[in-house]
Amino acid sequence: MKRKPSTEATAAWIRLMRVQSRVLDCVEQDLKKAGFPPLAWYDALLELSRAPSGELRPVELERQMLIPQYSTSRLIDRLVDEGLASRRECKIDKRGQFVEITEAGRELQKRMWGAYSAAIEKYVGSKLSDADAVKLSDLLDRLGCSCGEMKLPPVVNVNESSPSR
Amino acid sequence: MKRKPSTEATAAWIRLMRVQSRVLDCVEQDLKKAGFPPLAWYDALLELSRAPSGELRPVELERQMLIPQYSTSRLIDRLVDEGLASRRECKIDKRGQFVEITEAGRELQKRMWGAYSAAIEKYVGSKLSDADAVKLSDLLDRLGCSCGEMKLPPVVNVNESSPSR
């Protein structure tokens, strides 16, 4: 074992790391300059707004966003502090709770999508033909599905929004 | 302005974010489980070991690694604390200094490459043919070069090592 990776694979690895971090940086900077909170907030608000009645168990949110439990817990704290969501107790399981998005939360999510989608277009869309974007997605999918465990969702509804991380 | 990105571009963006973070996580975990420090340390040690006499100005390291100045400063602190590098004053510019890799540093870099290259093979190399790896690199390059400013190095010597971020 311990076979060496080919130079091609290594080059792809380097690209993946560098390009992702640069593109993400650019997008986050654009959002920040427009006065918006970090992307993680957007993702959470989006998941909540998509949920049946605008509410989710923290544990669901955690699974959607692929972030650790404590991270979810504190993210919710911040959303609640800012009045973007509220906690509600769960009657059927007293350990748990529900997190519900507020009107302010829904509104922020929509406003962020304006800046966010513009950034995606600026840093990704405008650099790649649609056909190339598909090729890129396919190649990336081959890496992603199975490194951890489960596979990525097929490709979300992308009309008024889109998750990032 | 504010043209919307195509669904293809958006899907590629999502993949890029999710796959990168998952693959990086896997690699970092493997390194950690093998008892090694984070990848950033490897990158710094590699840059130092490649430098003409095993030493660089912090500002050079910063440019190579594309990380902020304060981050470089503190990374060097940690390397020095662990005896992997040492600071040396710069006679010709008394503001500056040189950072020199130690024997222990060179040795750690080599040992890390064993685990690191195995992880690259496991999470990237084994998932992609060389031809696909090249395609992926090309597509990523189109995103990366120009989002920030300068372009990536053509593709480093990959015999005994390779930078990551």
Next chain:
DNA sequence: GCAAGATTGATGCAGGTGCATCGAATGGGG
């Protein structure tokens, strides 16, 4: 019905990161 174990969510602590700013030293223009 109950004890053992699993699940949900919060939190103390150590450490890492971004931001702003600082002091020292350099270099360029008048």
Next chain:
DNA sequence: CCCCATTCGATGCACCTGCATCAATCTTGC
């Protein structure tokens, strides 16, 4: 020669993250 803008590197502060662990509750097997 001197002043001022610039560069180099460090650091205080706030915040964020990962890790370990906790208390509360639920579930399972007996």
